[in-house]
Amino acid sequence: MNGARFIAESFKALGVSHVFFMDAILRPTLVEMEALGITRVLAHSEKSAAYMADGYARISNRVGVCMAQSVGAANLAAGLQDARLHRAPLVALTGRKEPMLRYRNAYQEVDHTALFTPMTKATMDVAEARELPHLLAQAFRMAADGSPGPVHLDLNGLGGEILEKGEVARPVLPDPALGSLPRHRPVAPPAVIAAAAERLAQAERPVLVVGAGAIQAGAQAEVLRLAEGARIPVATSLGGRTIIPTTHPLHIGTVGTYSAPPGNRLVHEADLVIFIGCHAGDQPTNAYTVPAQGTAIIQIDLDGQEIGRNYPDTTGVWGCPKQAVADLAGAVTSRDCWGDWAAHVGQVVGDWRAEMAPLRCADATPVTVERLCQEVSDALPENGVLVADTGYSGIWTATMLELPHPGQSYLRAAGSLGWAFPAALGAQCGAPERPVVCFSGDGAFYYHLSELETQRRWNIPVVTVINNNSGFGQGTPKVASFYEGREGGSPEEINRFGPTDFAALAREFGVEGIRVEDPADLGPVLRQAIAARKPVLIDVVTDIHPRAPEAWNPPMG
Incomplete structure (x- = not known):
């Protein structure tokens, strides 16, 4: 089949229900998508298209797709910044000048690699239609795996038309599982869970700080079970909000620079912080001061490169947050002092809410x-x-x-x-x-x-x-x-x-x-x-x- 049909059928196989784009990119492919029931949402700017794909990806846990022609590539790249920072799985497609026109002052020619490199996990050039089966699958694989994020494919032709016209001799469609966040993730081994449980058992004022990675892993029930079973208060980054209901007695609120006063104060009082799916950047840690440097840390994350990055005294748990939190909940026994600590947290948060009630x-x-x-x-x-x-x-x-x-x-x-x-x-x-x-x-x-x-x-x-x-x-x-x-x-x-x-x-x-x-x-x-x-x-x-x-x-x- 030709490249246009292959891209459309690949998206269908990957479970892509919507693509968000600015004209003019992959027009024949868009026609093929219509025949396959894929909704084509034309936006009014490339950044809007990227943001739409971002919101689509975050709420559905599927890979979002955004597209723009060559001259709109810089705008599309800028729109990927938020998805990159939040770790949302996106695939961005752009057209580019064909080889014989490059480096010759051609109309609309800009080096796309330099634009997309800081905004994506990878930017890959697709020169021939026969490359589509492996590069399209690889783009979706990389977007959703590990710490998710945007991946860029730069297609031959101002609007990708050279690839669309090319022939895919062996049109093997991508594995449908690549179209969404992985269901099966690396498992943290029992010895690591035991080490985390042992360190937790030594704490008197533990607190959970939960981020977007826990939401992506679907760890809501597991975090709530750990919090309630061990009576450990829960704070969140903005991306981790709704990991448990915000009105729950153990919920501290957001922590960091976008925090109500009790959030930072209480996390700073903790003598052990368990980061769960939270990269512990400057925003959720109030510029690395909450918790204070030197506080005992347990960090649970699917991305091993993040463990201990910002807090050196860290017991690392590399693996799926959903599984790791469930295993940790089964390995820990609540201490009496944790109940006293939870009561203190509830009193502080409750007093602040009462103070704010007249304004509400x-x-x-x-x-x-x-x-x-x-x-x-x-x-x-x-x-x-x-x-x-x-x-x-x-x-x-x-x-x-x-x-x-x-x-x-x-x-x-x-x-x-x-x-x-x-x-x-x-x-x-x-x-x-x-x-x-x-x-x-x-x-x-x-x-x-x-x-x-x-x-x-x-x-x-x-x-x-x-x-x-x-x-x-x-x-x-x-x-x-x-x-x-x-x-x-x-x-x-x-x-x-x-x-x-x-x-x-x-x-x-x-x-x-x-x-x-x-x-x-x-x-x-x-x-x-x-x-x-x-x-x-x-x-x-x-x-x-x-x-x-x-x-x-x-x-x-």
Whole structure:
């Protein structure tokens, strides 16, 4: 068969239900995909296509696919940053100049290898159609295995047309298992589990810090069993949020730079930290200070290269987090002091929640973001998916928005502002039966608001909630501080914009838009929008000056 048909049939065999792309790439292949029942989602920018594939991959645990022609490759590469940082399995395809046109100042010629190398696990050149059977399979294999991440295939031809026309003499389709995260992972041996259990038994104040790797491994039940059986409190990175319900008595909350005050304080008090599927980077460790250097560490991870990278006194458990946590739960006996420690944790967290309660139910206008978070939490169904942007959207939703049901999911931007809206569209494609709610600030939503047209065109029933404060709220105090002692000046030029009525804008795109200024309207509007299962944007007018909860920092020295 020709290359176009082989790529389409390979995607079908791998379980790819949607591809996200910018024209013009693999057009004959897209035609073949239609015949095979694969949905082809045309986006309005390459970054949007990458973010859609990212959201699709994270919620479905299948490999997401995004594509762009040669001139759009740089934009597509930039869009892979979030998937790389979060460890989401993606395969990105681009066209490139054919060999006789390279290095000759040809139109649209840029070296793609240099662009994609820092954003991917691998970037591979595909020169001939006969290479497709092994390189396509290898791209999916690498994307999903170990620490997942994006893989790039650079296809011969501006839009890959040379490969499409070429002949695949032996069209052996990829193993369907390569299309999703592995079901069978390396198993941590009993001796390693025993060593971890022995070290845990010596602790008086242990705590779990759980990351995205545990979510990817489906270790929710195992982590809850360990926590409840041994009475060990649970903190999470943002990517590990929903590993257990956030209202569970043992749940500390997020830890690190996007943490409510009790999170960092309590993890810092621990005398042993068990990292589970968490790479312990600077964000979940508050710049490597929580836990403090020198704290006893057990680190459970599928990627052995991550174990001990940032904390040297580490007992490593290299293997599947799901299996390792289950085995550790069976090898450990709770100590009386752990119960006292868990009670202390519950008291600290409970006191802080009680302190925040008046803000969660405040009737003030503009609407408080705490009230907005509470209403979203109350309205999100038991199987709902919350997709949050970075910056203040990440902090607000990590600290003030509860996810109390085991069937709920939380996806967050790993740093790319504007990620959430297109990612939410992709997540809805990856989990069509689940309600998806996007939480974004207005500054983030401006990035890809053109995808409202994509949402309408495909009738993607995401409910988008805009925290509309007419500026970048997170940096407002810092900008103001730089003007202290100066006469005059215009600090608002640095981080203020708008005001914009996004509800009216959504209606112009054919999406239902609702503007909310009275907090009493929030709950009914959210519930009705989610229940309607259609595209809806809710524009909530808030104030830029109130501050999100700030992380606790250890004392200096």
